[in-house]
Amino acid sequence: GQNIDQPTEMTATEGAIVQINCTYQTSGFNGLFWYQQHAGEAPTFLSYNVLDGLEEKGRFSSFLSRSKGYSYLLLKELQMKDSASYLCAVRDSNYQLIWGAGTKLIIKP
C-alpha cells in the first residue's frame, strides 16, 4: 500500500528553527509537495521537489532524497503566524496526490 508518515504534532519557539520530516512509500514518484493549512482554511502551496536536494524559498526550505523516500520542510525565524498544520503529499505514478495526515506545528512565544 501507499503510505506517507509525518509527526502528528511539533512545538517550537518563536524565532527558532524547526524541521518537519516526511517519509513515504508510494507506487512511483512524480514529485513531493508541502502545503500549509491553517485551521478552518484550505491548504496553500509551499514547495515542490522532484529532484534530490534542497529548494529554498525565503524562510522555508524543502529537502528531498528519493533513494531514502524522505523529505523535510525547514522553517526558519519562526513567527506566530506559522502555527498551522503542514501537509506532505507525494504524486504517484498515476499523478495522484497521496496525502500525509499533517503535522500540527505549535509556536510558543
Added chain:
Amino acid sequence: GAVVSQHPSWVICKSGTSVKIECRSLDFQATTMFWYRQFPKQSLMLMATSNEGSKATYEQGVEKDKFLINHASLTLSTLTVTSAHPEDSSFYICSAHSGTSGFDYEQYFGPGTRLTVT
C-alpha cells in the same frame, strides 16, 4: 497566481435535503478538478477526480450516487451532496490544475465549504 473559488463558503441544511457546492477556476482553465473531504483534525481525503466533459472517477468507498459531480466546463465543477445526513457534515475542498498531462505540478485549492447537516 491561479485562483479557485468555492461557493458557498458554509452551508447548513436539514437531513434529507440536497446541497450543491460550486468550484470555479477564475483565471485559468482547469482540465482536472479534485474534490476532497476533511474531517476535524484529519488529513485531506480525495473523494473524486473530474475531467471536463467526462464522468468523474470516484475513490473507493465514495458513493457516486450520493456525491454527484459535474464538470461541465473548463472553469466549473459542482459537487451535489444528495439526501444529506449528519455524518456528511465536513469541510469540502476542491482543487484544480490546468495541465493536460499532469506535468503542471501545482494544484490550486479553493477556500473550502463547511457543510453542517442538522
